[in-house]
Amino acid sequence: MDAPQLDIAATMREIGRRAKEAASVLASASAERKHAALIGAADAILRRSDEILAENAHDMADAEEKGLSGAMLDRLMLDDDRIRAMANGLRAVAEQKDPVGETIDQWTQPSGLRIRRVRTPLGVIGVIFESRPNVTADAGGLCLKSGNAAILRGGSESFRTSGVIHECLVEGLRLAGLPEDAIQRVPTRDREAVAEMLRLTEYVDVIVPRGGKGLVGLVQQEARVPVFAHLEGICHIFVDRSADHDKARAVVLNAKTRRTGICGAAECLLIHRAVAHDLGTILVKDLLNANVTVHGDAEVQAMDARVTPAADEDWGREYLSMDIAAKVVEDVDEAIAHIRRFGSQHTDAIVTESDKVAEHFFARLDSAILMRNASTQFADGGEFGMGAEIGIATGKMHARGPVGAVQLTSFKYIVEGDGTVRP
Numbered sequence: 001m002d003a004p005q006l007d008i009a010a011t012m013r014e015i016g017r018r019a020k021e022a023a024s025v026l027a028s029a030s031a032e033r034k035h036a037a038l039i040g041a042a043d044a045i046l047r048r049s050d051e052i053l054a055e056n057a058h059d060m061a062d063a064e065e066k067g068l069s070g071a072m073l074d075r076l077m078l079d080d081d082r083i084r085a086m087a088n089g090l091r092a093v094a095e096q097k098d099p100v101g102e103t104i105d106q107w108t109q110p111s112g113l114r115i116r117r118v119r120t121p122l123g124v125i126g127v128i129f130e131s132r133p134n135v136t137a138d139a140g141g142l143c144l145k146s147g148n149a150a151i152l153r154g155g156s157e158s159f160r161t162s163g164v165i166h167e168c169l170v171e172g173l174r175l176a177g178l179p180e181d182a183i184q185r186v187p188t189r190d191r192e193a194v195a196e197m198l199r200l201t202e203y204v205d206v207i208v209p210r211g212g213k214g215l216v217g218l219v220q221q222e223a224r225v226p227v228f229a230h231l232e233g234i235c236h237i238f239v240d241r242s243a244d245h246d247k248a249r250a251v252v253l254n255a256k257t258r259r260t261g262i263c264g265a266a267e268c269l270l271i272h273r274a275v276a277h278d279l280g281t282i283l284v285k286d287l288l289n290a291n292v293t294v295h296g297d298a299e300v301q302a303m304d305a306r307v308t309p310a311a312d313e314d315w316g317r318e319y320l321s322m323d324i325a326a327k328v329v330e331d332v333d334e335a336i337a338h339i340r341r342f343g344s345q346h347t348d349a350i351v352t353e354s355d356k357v358a359e360h361f362f363a364r365l366d367s368a369i370l371m372r373n374a375s376t377q378f379a380d381g382g383e384f385g386m387g388a389e390i391g392i393a394t395g396k397m398h399a400r401g402p403v404g405a406v407q408l409t410s411f412k413y414i415v416e417g418d419g420t421v422r423p
Helices: 008-026 031-047 049-066 070-076 080-095 134-145 156-175 192-198 213-222 245-257 273-289 332-342 355-364
Strands: 103-108 114-121 124-129 149-153 183-185 206-210 235-239 266-272 293-296 323-329 347-351 369-372 409-416
Touching: 008 124, 008 149, 008 183, 008 192, 031 049, 031 080, 031 134, 031 156, 049 070, 049 080, 049 156, 070 156, 080 134, 124 134, 124 192, 134 149, 134 156, 134 183, 134 206, 149 192, 156 183, 192 213, 206 213, 235 245, 235 273, 235 332, 245 266, 245 273, 245 347, 266 273, 266 332, 273 293, 273 323, 323 332, 332 347, 332 355, 347 355, 355 369
Parallel strands: 124 149, 124 206, 149 183, 235 266, 235 347, 266 323, 293 323, 347 369
Antiparallel strands: 103 114, 114 409
């Protein structure tokens, strides 16, 4: 339960102060101690899985009573497989090479100066996220690996579940002899805590919002510290005239239906006119037969009577449900123009056997992730070999795409001389 009459401003400042102190210790912590903390946290999550599931059941009951959508409930829900995936994600991060102190580049100047550019932690990272309690483990683990202190503010829907997961992370820190304040959790559901975090310029170095357009927009508007923006996932799939039929059917159906509530779910299908009446019709029927509501333009509506007429707001819409917009386009250039207008620069895919068309698609679009002949559901750090990710950054400064441990570092220059002076 939230603390009674909590002084939120004072509480957040104290959390920030303790996080900054912990960050100064964590920045020089050995790779072995961070590894031990991550493994200890993973073990604790598995050991306390029954407790996590019990608290998650309470959160789910509250969410259902509040009338949350099916997609939001799917994001919130944990089961044995998802808990194991959380623990495995922490273990995968633990086994990665420690990025802190890595030499990115080095050279010697004519003056005799020897210069190295090395990775260094960002400092204190504030993570604000909605619903998905596994983000508690992902974000805390990645911040720890990269030598950053974390302040985690999860969604009110997952308050109980995230609380137990956070305790597991703290247990890992304790076992490894690292400061427990290195991963802190905002102890209240009150939205004012978010506003206070966004103003903690003295203590917080960067904010990472992970959630819907409303949350990210609020953070970008109100934050007085730098923001790694994780915008909505309006993911497109363009099926080219040269697409392999079997590949297209597998990719499109998986991209939409595997998990509809994640940011990598496909939200719009674009079909080359040359294949609209054969492959395109098959794809639309596949989706309809899988109980997906297809919101189509006039040409897509002609493929099957079950297609729902698309409204203007269906283009550029993140459904996060068993819905998809569908449109017939003249060629790859019209598909690119549509994605440029309605996409969110998150993840966009092409299904094609033509190297030339694929290269054109990749060159003309600037989404954080571009895919060929692969489901957009792969758009997360775990599937990119990062173990986990704190979000998909769609901005163009510092980090883009999946933000893993390496992306949570900056760099500094180490300059060495031998009594070297400047003439």
